[in-house]
Amino acid sequence: MMTAEALVLRPKKIRRVAWACAVGLVVVFTVVGLLLGNTPTGVIFRTSDQVAMILLGFLLAGGVLLLTRPRVTADASGVDVRNVVTSHHYDWNDVRSVSFPDGAAWARLELPxxxxxxxxxxxxxxxxxxxxxxxxxRELHKAARA
Incomplete structure (x- = not known):
């Protein structure tokens, strides 16, 4: 259970990029879906094909927006880590250290x-x-382990 003094961390840049890409995908797939009916190729696209193309844009946008999901909530009792798909809770006693290795894309919690x-x-x-x-x-971890 988190207290009122919980530290909440979310990525910054990837959230902006993901939202821009999601909007772009919806716009592109909507335009393509609407223009499908007017092709000179002889292929007959029905309304269901157009709707499917637009829905595909929304599905892809939803997939991209999964990148906005990561969040860390930490307080004196422990840390909750929510990544793109998974969520975990760790007591500070179970965490050996908080590290950010050289060349790594993101930080990590070192476990036993x-x-x-x-x-x-x-x-x-x-x-x-x-x-x-x-x-x-690291400060929260240090304070909790002291």
Whole structure:
């Protein structure tokens, strides 16, 4: 259970890019779907084909918007990591450290037995935000383990 002082982290740049791509996909597939009926190729496209093309645009946009899902919520008791598809909760006692290896795309929580979980909410492309996010997570981890 999170307290009122919970730290919530979400990626910055990927959210803007994903929304722009999603809107672009919907617009392109809608235009293509509407123009399908007027082709000089001799192929007959029905209304159902046009609707299917538009729906395909929305489905692809929804897939792209999954990239906006990552989030980390942390407080003194533990950390919740929600990545694109999965969600996990870890008590700080189960986390050995918070790291951001050189060349990695995102931070990670180091777990016992040489295991780790990627923290996709803290991404290298966010630069200063990523640095401050890792520092904040490390401070919470340090305080909880003290």
């Amino acid at each position: 037995d040489d295991e780790y979980i990627s923290v996709m909410a803290v991404q290298a492309v966010d630069r200063d935000y990523a640095v401050s996010s890792v520092r904040a997570l």
